[in-house]
Amino acid sequence: MVPIIRAEILTIGDEILFGQITDTNTQWIGSQLTDIGIRPVRKTSVGDNKADILDAFAAASERVDVIIVTGGLGPTRDDITKHTFCEYFGTELEINQEALELITAFFAKRGRAMTELNIQQAALPKNCTYIPNLWGTAPGMWFEKDNVVYVSLPGVPYEMKSLMEFEILPRLKAKFVSNIIQHKSVRTIGIGESFLAETIAPWEDALPAHIKLAYLPHFGQVKLRLTGTGTDQNQLDAELAEQVALLMPYIEEWVFGFDNDELETVIGSLLVQHQATVGTAESCTGGFVANQITNVPGASQYFEGSVVSYSNEVKMNVLGVSPQTLEAYGAVSEQTAREMAEGARTVLNTTFAVSTTGIAGPDGGTAEKPVGTVWIACATPDETFTQLLTLRNNRKINIELTSSYALNLLRKTILKTNLAIKG
Incomplete structure (x- = not known):
């Protein structure tokens, strides 16, 4: 049986732990390792502290075959990854001439003078395999110890991805036979x-x-x-x-x-397929539904526009919602959602129109209509479908959930009126 090759991804840097930057590297590395049959089993993040990094190396080496390290390779004092590798592997730094030549050429091409800190980026642990970085000044490094591979990469995403794609993944594929x-x-x-x-x-x-x-x-x-x-x-x-x-x-x-399908891309395909158009009338979502739809390249084929009717005046004056409806049922009601969708379809001249109206929070709720009460609607040339949502006491989550459910109502409505559109 082919063995399972296991990997751990170790990110180094206080900025990740402090929440100052978002770690997008781990997700990307994990997907690339999976594609070549290496199973990521753990992600670890540590700050710029040598003892913590050494502990992370030692712990990871006991459970995986491959350790991918990102970060801590810059020219400043807080970038300590190379020094930590030296201590871990019992070696010292020396200037790698190939790395120095590449870094020198990098600065010369840009007409910039090198400092001593830049030169020191070519100083690498003696026992590492140098991995050239054609996209930056921080070299990659490859180590092997006790049947475990350690790979050190820069934390800058485009540099890391290039090194992984052109250097590391081919080397891992050549070294390991995996499922x-x-x-x-x-x-x-x-x-x-x-x-x-x-x-x-x-x-x-x-x-x-x-x-x-x-x-x-x-x-x-x-x-x-x-x-x-x-x-x-x-x-x-x-x-x-x-x-x-x-x-x-x-x-x-x-x-x-399935797979990488997103709700908005599925809807876009349905609308293109049936040569139909859509618009939105949004209150509590403030244009978020329109944003989701227009995130899809080519949305101009089917998306006509949006009315963000946050106030009752806009609901009445632009969308044509009846003052009597607002007086009798309120802005957050099935009747208002219905009239908003129907009004948007007329104003925007579309096949379909989606509306949202609700209490996103954190304030504004009542005993009868607490925070998270939302009505959505989808109008067609022949009828209008509505749905009541009872959501949470979190504004951001309520907006995103409402948008997701509104798009799904649109999707289901398109499918229900499939034959009518074809005709």
Whole structure:
């Protein structure tokens, strides 16, 4: 049996722990390792402290075959990764002539003078394999000890990615023979994680041992990720496809896509397919639904515009919501949501229009309509569909959840009126 090669990703830098920058490197590295059959099993972050870094090296070496280290390779005093590697491997720094030449050429090309700190970036632990960095001044390093590979990369994302793609991944593929790791995802919306788990329990219990399931919830959606491990790519693809086919009868009504599908891209494809258009009328979401739709390249083919009707005056004067409706039912009501959607469809001259009106919070709720009370609607040429949402006491989450549910209502409405659009 082909062994499973395990990896740990270690990020170094106080700026990550202090929340001053977002660690996007780990996610990208993890996906690249998986693509070559190496399984990431742990992520560790440590600050700019030598003792903590040494402890992290020692702990990781006991559980994985590959340790990918990012950060701490700059020219300033707080960048201590190279010095820490020297202590860990019992060696010392020396100027690597190949690295020095590359760094010198880097500065010369840009017409900049080198400082002593820049020169010291070419100082590397004697026992490392130098990895040239053609995109910056911090060299990569490769070490091996007790059958564990240690790779040190700069933390700057574009430099790290280039080194990984052109240097590290080919070297790892050449060194290790590993299983294929393949993912297949099913994207659902409108069903909670626990209810989803109960619904598919018979199918999940019957999964073969080499196929694992993960639940990944996010703003009203749950991604079901199947991860298969094997030695034959075609066989693994066929097995994952078979499991998805067995899963679908349990959850088909909640599935909106697969793998990298996003709700807004699925909607865009449906609208293009049927030569239909859409607009939005937004109150509590403040244009967030329109933002999601227009995040898709080519959205101008089907998106006409948006009315952010935050005040009742705009609801009445632009969208044509009746003053009597607002007086009798209030801005947060099924009736107002309905008239907003219908008014937007008329004003924007679209096939469909989506509306949102609610109490995002943290204030403004009442006993009758607490924070998180939201009405959404979707108007078509023939009818209007509405939905009540009872959300949380968190403004940001409420806005994102409302937008997600509004887009899903649009998706379901398009599918319901499929034949009418074709005609």
